[in-house]
Amino acid sequence: MTRTTDPAPPRDRLLRAAAELFHREGIATTGVERLCQVAGVSKRTMYQLFETKDALVAESLAACGPAVVAAHLPDGTSGLDPRERILAVFAHLDELSGSPEFRGCPFLNTVVELRDPDHPASVVARSYKQRLTDFFAEQARLAGAPDPATLARQLTIVYDGSTSRAVTQGAGLDGLAVLTAGALLDAHLRTG
Template identity: 55%
Template sequence: MTTAKPASDTASAASPAKAPPRERLLDAAAELFEREGVGVGTDALCRAAGVSKRSMYQLFAGKDEIIAASLERRAPVLSAFLLPPPDEPASPRERMLYVFRRLEEVAQDPGYRGCPYVSTLVELKDPEHPASVVALRHKGGLAAFFRAEAERGGAADPALLARQLTLVYDGAATRAGTGAERLDGLALATAGALMDAAGVGE
């Protein structure tokens, strides 16, 4: 039988003050940028992280670098959630549909705000911004996954199918994240129809 810690001990152990300032800044950035956008000021960011602006500038060149580092830090977690395990014994079609099932699943969360990479790109409107470079690289990784699976699945034009599926993913994530659309299987069905048209069967 496990004995629960006293509330004060538990709160102390979970306190973000226990984390190094850099980690606290990146944690706060991930939360604030997703909820309010990357336009959040450095004062609000430092306040949320419990870190002084002086300390922030000792760790990062500025907010642009924090946005980029926050996106980079989230990438492994997002990829692990979104993509099927590499050793999963499934057909290329099922591996591609896995991505859309995960999207449909997470989009049901009332707090879902869409793809953080797309949101960042739209807000910044600058492909040369350090965070845009990170976002574009990771969006390219999703397209590369689709293309590789499309090739394995015998698609007539794997590059085209990869672009189409990426477009559906980004559009569905954006509309669900803004509350403009309930997916309810729509993204999954659209992806399946594109695969049918490309000749990717079961």
């Protein structure tokens, strides 16, 4: 029997452990046994709480999603104009990418690893990625972009590409994400 000193309910411990392990080590390489050990629960308890590992993957991503999104977007009290709010997202990514612990975007990683657009976790991941695109679209609209929806999708591509590059290279972006997003914003806002 697994024991833990964490007073949180087993479900919460499993969701936290799953979010951490799946992002750090990958979904396929994180076995149920390891997950249960880290969470301090038995396999029996896990399967009583979650029908399958896939269900746990989806629920853990949904549970950690709001905090991930909030950490990457400037809050409404930042005092930044719309262009600066967009660039703040990329500056944060530039900063994170220089850390040896940087593992990329948990939503993008999940979809890439699962390679199944209909998997429940892929659906959750897409919904959170859409929140980023919606944020970009709203800020682009406020900045006066002539086609905020297209600009938002382009900015999301820059974000995802920057994330992938940092993980692939194992090195920080050194300002490249901000520079690229800024050039894209300037091109769109000049034509407005």
